[in-house]
Amino acid sequence: MEIACRVILLLLLPLNFVVAQNASRAAQELHVGVILDLETMVGKIARTSISLAMEDFYAVHHNYSTKLVLHIRDSMRDDVRAASQAINLLEDYNVEAIIGPQKSSQAVFISKLGNRSHVPVISFTATSPSLSSKSLPYFVRATVNDSAQLNCIASIVKSYGWRKVVTIYEDTEYGRGIIPYLVDVLEDIDAHVPYQSVLPPSATSLQITLELYKLMTMQTTVFVVHMSFTMASRVLIKAKDVGMMNKGYAWIMTDGVTNLIDSLNPSVLKSLSGILGVKFYVPKSTKLDDFTTRWNKRFQTDNPTDLPLKLSTFGMWSYDTIWVVAQAAEKVGLKNATFTKPGVTRNSTSLETLKTSSNGPKLLQEILQNQFEGLSGNFDLSDRQLQISTFQIINVIGKGWREIGFWTAQNGISQQLNKTKPATALSGSAHDLYPVIWPGESTEVPRGSQIPVSGKKLQVGVCTSGYPEFMKVEKDYITGATKASGFSVDRSSEDYNDFVYQVYLEIYDIAIGDITIRYNRTFYVDFTLPYTESGIAMIVPVRDSINRNTWIFLKPLAPGMWFGSVVFFIYTGVVVLILEFLGNNKNVRGPIPSQLGIMIFFSIFEGKELVQRFLSRIVLIVWLVFLMVLTSSYTVSLSSMLTVQQLQPTVTDVHELLKSGECVGYQHGSYVKGLLEELSFDRLKIKPYDPDDFHEALSRGSNNGGIAALVHEVPYIKLFLSNHCKGYTMVGPIYKAAGFGYVSLTTLDMLLSHYIPTEKVTITKSIGSQKKVNSTSNHINTSEHPILIILV
Template sequence: MEIASRVILLLLLPLFNFVVAQNASRGAQEFHVGGILDLETMVGKIARTSISLAMEDFYAVHQNYSTKLVLHIRDSMRDDVRAASQAINLLEDYNVEAIVGPQKSSQAVFISKLGNKSHVPVISFTATSPSLSSKSHPYFVRATLNDSAQLNCIASIVKTYGWRKVVTIYEDTEYGRGIIPYLVDVLEDIDAHVPYQSVIPPSATSEQITLELYKLMTMQTTVFVVHMSFTMASRVFIKAKEVGMMNKGYAWIMTDGVTNLIDSLNPSVLKSLSGILGVKFYVPKSTKLDDFTTRWNKRFQADNPTDLPLKLSTFGLWSYDTIRLVAEAAEKVGLTNATFTKPGVTRNSTSLETLKTSGNGPKLLQEILQNQFEGLSGNFDVSDRQLQISTFQIINVVGKGWREIGFWTAQNGISRQLNKSRPATALSGSARDLYPVIWPGESKEVPRGSQIPVRGKKLQVGVCTSGYPEFMKVEKDYITGATKASGFSVDVFEEAVKKLPYALPYEYVIFSTTDDRSSEDYNDFVYQVYLKIYDIVIGDITIRYNRTFYVDFTLPYTESGIAMIVPVRDSINRNTWIFLKPLAPGMWFGSVVFFIYTGVVVLILEFLGNNKNVRGPIPSQLGIMIFFSIFEGKELVQRFLSRIVLIVWLVFLMVLTSSYTASLTSMLTVQQLQPTVTDVHELLQSGECVGYQRGSYVKGLLEELGFDRLKIKPYDPDDFHEALSRGSNNGGIAALVHEVPYIKLFLSNHCKGYTMVGPIYKAAGFGYALSKGNPLLRDISNAILNVTGGDTMIQIEKKWIGDQNNCQNVGPLTGSSTLTFANFRGLFILTGVASTSSLLIALIIYFYKKKHKTTKIMLDNTNLPEENGINEENSELQEGNQDSTGVEQNTQRAGQEENGLEQQTSLEMAAETSIVMSRNGSTVISRGKRTTGLQVELM
């Protein structure tokens, strides 16, 4: 290969001489530019052909330019030292104004330092390592993307398919290491962890690569992100296919270092990549690009007649656009300051100390950074000293080719169509936003991300018999040696494992405790996880603060809290006066008050309406008032306002009567149970004894609440019923303080006679303990949520605890059925408003009529003629006597008739005339409404 490359260089020399001669003939000034490529690599060969075409195309269009690039290409032969040596040679012997193409990031680091020293811009279209920054290398320009630009795209793919664990595989080079810290941080931001990082040195043998892959197979994680050069990646994927890691269940994501060259890979290598996802720089299609690709293929065959055909890659397009970038900048700068200043040196100085400084360098760098154009690769903008982040294409390798499944942009995230505009973040996306993928093993099922380790051991699950066998019971099969566990906690754990997105093999390992099953024993049990004896411990383990110092707990799978078990008693005393209990004292008082008020209002209304039935002695009026309040009494009530008041009052009586009847019936037929103790503070004030389960941490809680130690008694579960039934005064306890799950279990066996009060104290409930940072923690917690939120949990509770719906004492008890004033507040308000408003309206009408009639009579008296006064008085006196006689006769007839009430009412409305004669002989006539007929008074 070295001989062939030298032959190619000799063939190219005449072409370069011809170009120089043409420039000289036209008077164009030579602008020397150095080029450093690895001509034996695929990228180097592709770049060399692209650079040659770029020179021809550019100056064919710009023949009038006063400057013309003269390229001095050197082969680094994949060696960093040789690349540095060639750069020094170009700077010393050819006074190059710029250096293009340090191909490897490790080469670009040192050559950029030379550029800093000599003020010569160094432009690389392949060095992608993030370690190359403009701060430390001000004369370095990256005409390609920074490797970190693709990290958000990779993270979006991981999040899209719901993977939470990823293993990185990278080569131990400047290029490979540079991206990994940034990749881990981005994955952590989406809550995807990197449990292992696989590093493969460039010098690794096939056996070493195989051993590393076998190691990865022993892990649960099956999602891998590969960041390598295409040469190393080809070796790794071929071995991965051999060991079975390209089968169903695995997922691979390749960075753009390989996918940008995907079309140029060997078909055998491409076949080993079948099923992987890749991130590829997106190049917009155009007619210009198609024409260039055709010409490029022909030129590559001519330049490399003995090599296999290669396809144009993104790196080739970037090299093409880089030459245009430098050529346009050179024309703007010109060669007016084409001077190189040689520093003062001593006699024994090295060649690095004798490097000359370019006078055009700063201005050339400025023109390069300011130049922006639409190149073959798309928008070519290096104003930020590197190519700006653009669009990434997500591809899926299938067979010997690849297909596009979507795009990623910083504005829209992942989408199937490039121009799809939607509000999104850079890390958003779902599987529906990508086209279906053919995964390794030609599977269409999305890999879960984890599976059974090929050589891993089973999960060690610690179990121990609980004081409540319903929650955990452990038995040892002495024939097979297997440990069998059963109970509520076991069923929840096994159902949660079934809900995991991957298979999780496990086995139970028994832990022996003392007979009292105290909290101290459970502390030791949980501590075994910290000692790495068990991977996880399950059972009725309370999540407590002191235990979280050395283990992590899953989400609780039981109801949380600490409550009391107390006896219940009938709250109603069925004695002689039980008929008074349906209504509260306030209700009785309010009803009586409104009863009296309504009767008084109706009595006043009828009195103002001249109803004769309401006139008479006080006892009679009191009886009428009571009658009005209870009965409607149409024959007694004549005014419309009175009837409105009575209708509203009747509605009130109907509602009150029906409610009273229902409440009294409930008291006589339904047993009303109430707890003997409703609050823990009642126990503190009364000084009664309380109990707790022996060995439980509840004892310390009771002491913190202020209970006397002599009043706190420990009991075993079998003794709870007897202690509560005896009571505090008979050597027992008034209440038992316990955790809610245990209380529910007790009440399922002793449904009658006891109830739960509380919770009186917050507790986290029962959970499973795992080691700190265990990746299973989140998965099992999510699975527990899945179990507890569905019908599965109900069935497990019925199996081990019983049907809680059959016990009326579980949960809050119904309160007393006594009706209070507040229950009927609305009706009271309605009745009061109706009565009061009717009374006010009647009073207003009464006083208005009285005032109107008085005014009219006074006006009539003023208009009487004085001369006819006596005659009129006599005439009126006679008329009054006649009227009086008629009234008396009508009154007598009214008393004899059957409907005397109506006629009497009409007769009572007759006008009364009173004649008063003064001492001096004058006569005064007075008329007014009276109820007793005509009256004459002599003064």
């Protein structure tokens, strides 16, 4: 019997050891406080995520000797209560870390408590830039600093060309935090904030409505909303009610709201259709999909009476925060962990009696050094906050939303995340984003500003010129608006006379473009002062006047000059020879040709002087001066011939064309045709061309089916020559014209045709062979009835 008992004891010994070991491990508990607003959407999402994080972590690390024990407290959205709960956790439970609090305003005071007690405070929701690790060394932001998204918002504003933006924010630590930084970033892209709308968290529906009506009276129609989820929902729904979600408005939400977009009620989301949002980008993964499925089931279990919510980015960050604290706790452990209570006096407050954790600095260091791949992607708190460089840009449509692009610090805005291009953080254009459905189900990009008017809109006709540099008209596929650009706008090829006449018919109120001021057109319309030089000239080919061949080196001097130089050359040699011969110079004795060469080509200052007489030297000096001048002139002339083309026009006078019967050209729709006919040109010799065909027609020539000259207006000719500077030149002007101007009804008609009747006035005018036309209108004060200009 005794032997049997010993055997049983031996068998139970390992089991007793395991039990003792587990008991030892269970005793290694590291207490952590969690402060949340449990009745809010973020609080509920975070509580479920934290619960799952504890289960998942210790299911994977079941052999860890240190285990977190969470003490969850509800701050009930009150900053004072949040601070009270933090003091209670530090005093009564000796927590080594505090996760939360939820609001930035709560985090400020609780982080100061963490500084005094050396307890890390880790918040996954406090995003205000005012929370700085410099002043709060024990504060760790397990989320994104609000300022990280500012360059993304500025890039959106810049992409759509908006120059003014109104900010709408709540009067809280969170709301005020990024506004100064946002204003500075917008100023960097030359966009200004003319007004900042601030609303208290306790604002009533009436206060919100009155503020929105105030915004409607302003010209700016682009708004950036930076508020808490609850406050932003109220403001945006009210904006739809007052008509600020109609065509022409643009709204951008910061990530505080957009990160929770999936949890919005579909009926609420529908009222926000058309707005843009910026949200933190979470890469898709199988791990995240599996967790989301489990999270949805657990949330329904934890909140059986609530409507289903979707996992948000804040839920992922709370999950990853538990993992990083649990890993740090295991590395630090509880060995030699103590809480030191300072010396107190009789009247000391609870804040003065806070204990100091010896484990806190080590735990903080491990949290900052830990880096892993979490649910939200790379979870790195080494800089005391998450380092985020990728944001997703979304467009709310109906009861859902769709992705329209991404923003990264390296590439700016792009449609695809993996798209690489040389860019800056503030670069991008509307073409780098997918098309947006704007408020009012409009596809036209809001202009960003408008002037509310009830008067008549001025219809402006724009004519497509054959020269896009002067006038280019196009339909913007993003905005759907007609845009005119070019020289004639900044300061189609249809018949210009018909186009101008449509102003008289009041189809257009004003016509702009490269419209020539003509005497016959002034009968029925009025012109502005000309904005270009006037005149009609010819474009003609040029030919080189110099034949470049082997004997070009003879061309710098005329034949007479060549002959005179040779004669002077021989004359000088003969004179010198005779003078030296008469002077008994032994050097000139001998063959005359040899001595003549010596006299000319050898310097008179050689060591052995060949020229001895003074008169001979004078003659040679005269010859050398002449030779020097001649050589310089020859060198310059030859260089010019070899480097500069000597071009001459093939035609110098329009009458030469008439005499030779050459073909001439003009531009389609131009009045130049009538001018050529007045000059007695044969109609068969006058050919119309489009600007793109001018070069080909001139290069072929009149004998090969082309033209010998193109008659055109001077501004067009200079533009043509800037593109075809080789081979053509301008001859003229051959005819005087008044230049280009804008077209309107005559001044009196403009005053009468747009005003409200007060007193009947009748105007009668005659237009050539047209019948008399009566126009009746009246006069009002234009300052009370502003006029909008619309391009059609």
